[in-house]
Amino acid sequence: MKSSHGTGYGIYLAVFAALLVLTGATVAVSYLDLGVMNVAVALLIASLKASLVALFFMHLKFENKLVWAFALVPIFFLVLIVGGTISDTLYR
Amino acid sequence: MAAEGSGHAHMDPAQAYDAAKLGIWTFLATEVLLFGGLFTAYIVFRLKFPEMFRIDHAHLNRLMGATNTVVLICSSLTVALGIAAIRKGKQGLLRLYLALTILLAAVFLGIKYVEWNEKFAHGLFPDTDVFFSLYFVMTGLHGLHVLGGMLVLGGVLALAWRGKFSERYYTPVEVSGLYWHFVDLVWIYLFPLFYLIG
Numbered sequence: 001m002k003s004s005h006g007t008g009y010g011i012y013l014a015v016f017a018a019l020l021v022l023t024g025a026t027v028a029v030s031y032l033d034l035g036v037m038n039v040a041v042a043l044l045i046a047s048l049k050a051s052l053v054a055l056f057f058m059h060l061k062f063e064n065k066l067v068w069a070f071a072l073v074p075i076f077f078l079v080l081i082v083g084g085t086i087s088d089t090l091y092r
Numbered sequence: 093m094a095a096e097g098s099g100h101a102h103m104d105p106a107q108a109y110d111a112a113k114l115g116i117w118t119f120l121a122t123e124v125l126l127f128g129g130l131f132t133a134y135i136v137f138r139l140k141f142p143e144m145f146r147i148d149h150a151h152l153n154r155l156m157g158a159t160n161t162v163v164l165i166c167s168s169l170t171v172a173l174g175i176a177a178i179r180k181g182k183q184g185l186l187r188l189y190l191a192l193t194i195l196l197a198a199v200f201l202g203i204k205y206v207e208w209n210e211k212f213a214h215g216l217f218p219d220t221d222v223f224f225s226l227y228f229v230m231t232g233l234h235g236l237h238v239l240g241g242m243l244v245l246g247g248v249l250a251l252a253w254r255g256k257f258s259e260r261y262y263t264p265v266e267v268s269g270l271y272w273h274f275v276d277l278v279w280i281y282l283f284p285l286f287y288l289i290g
Contacts, residue, residue, distance in 0.1 A: 008176065009173065009176055012169060012172045012173060012176065013169075015169075016165065016166075016168075016169040019165045019168075020162065020165060023158065023161050023162060023165065026283075026284055026288060027154065027158050027288065030154070030284075030287075030288035030289065038288075038289050039289050042284035042285075042288050042289045043284070045284070046280050046281050046283075046284050049280045050277050050280050050281070053168060053273055053276060053277055053280065054273075054277065056172075057168050057169075057171075057172045057273045057276075058270055058273045058274075066114065067113065067114065067117060070114055070117035070118060070121065071117060071120075071121075073121060074120075074121035074122075074124040074125055074128075075124065077125060077128075078124055078125065078128040078131075081125075081128060081129070081132055082128070082131070082132050082135060085132050085135065085136060086135060086139070089135075089136050089139050089140070090139065
């Protein structure tokens, strides 16, 4: 059964290279003064990297819906916690 | 995939493999919320004391942080390659990649040790201010996870040495690999939040 998740050495090396390039990019951007955009760009790049790791290294891309649910439910709760806390901090 | 060999299994091997995978994902869910609580604290204090974060983050060594990011990315790759190897039944390659992963984890902790010592030498401690409290607690908790990962991967390497894994059974490699990638994931956010944006 589902032995070959279709993840060969090639795709791992491609993801690895992309992660290195994105790390270089986020360090380079940190030397520019973009104001609040520095935070946005850093978080965007971090999330891109996290997605690559989850989809390919953790092979979420090749998993069934149940595993996806197990992966996404904590993210949903984290968004609730962070969102609620931010609005409480900013608008109280 | 992943038969258990001996006849004591109550589930069929494929089911056991799927159950183990859901088990580790459940554990990772608790880990997301454990670190999530600390990230939430980071956000709150960052919003309250933007000046402190702007000034303090300049004390962190960007080069060491970036180096450690690369070290962890390399270790994620070696774990992934190890799993790819055992899926093809290559036990020797699996052992090599597991050993490399543990070595990279040790390098990460070594660099972290140098960094922390540097901070202490400059009189920067967990009780210096909120920024450094968060920095030491969050990188410290992450460091403990790296240490834990080394122990788990060391155990898996010992099993691999005794020839326990094959293309038919490698569940512990898969499960510990998922944990290790998660440790990498946490650092992917810690690095920019502490070192890069002020």
